[in-house]
Amino acid sequence: DTEVTQTPKHLVMGMTNKKSLKCEQHMGHRAMYWYKQKAKKPPELMFVYSYEKLSINESVPSRFSPECPNSSLLNLHLHALQPEDSALYLCASSPLLGGKKPYEQYFGPGTRLTVT
């Protein structure tokens, strides 16, 4: 099973709302990632969690707050977003532990976020 799931598929929120995106994997992977993708552009890395600890924050504004409650779950808490934050948010995971492909990343289907 190489599946990463994300909920919700679509989200519309106002600039004063607070919402959360959820990502889950049951492959035993120990790294999880959040990416942001604007239309006709490649994914851009936002955060990396390795062994449930935040290891990379690509200078993301504090209105985006990641959380890794356990090795299978990754959340992205959103508050006071701006219309320019509208994008596809992708979650990914990779094994890290041994094997031939420790850094191979598997992506979820994404959440399409619209900020009004």
Place this chain on the structure above:
Amino acid sequence: GIQVEQSPPDLILQEGANSTLRCNFSDSVNNLQWFHQNPWGQLINLFYIPSGTKQNGRLSATTVATERYSLLYISSSQTTDSGVYFCAVGFSGSRLTFGEGTQLTVNP
């Protein structure tokens, strides 16, 4: 940081044609992945290929790490092959840097 360049940016084919997509990168890598992004946004893993050659059905890929490039070959293209093809590389730990992608359109 590492630079990744993909070519061509756009490619239009008739069904049944063959194509080659290229990815150049600026530094040594320990991770190179090819992805297909379908119209719904899903990134599908095609190959994990930091070096060597692999084949999967009508698709194959070759990475020449010493010359810092990778090629993705698509043979007998089908309309379902349409979408964006991304090359992504990593040289330290788990960070991946994506190229700008190749937009492939296969017409019936």
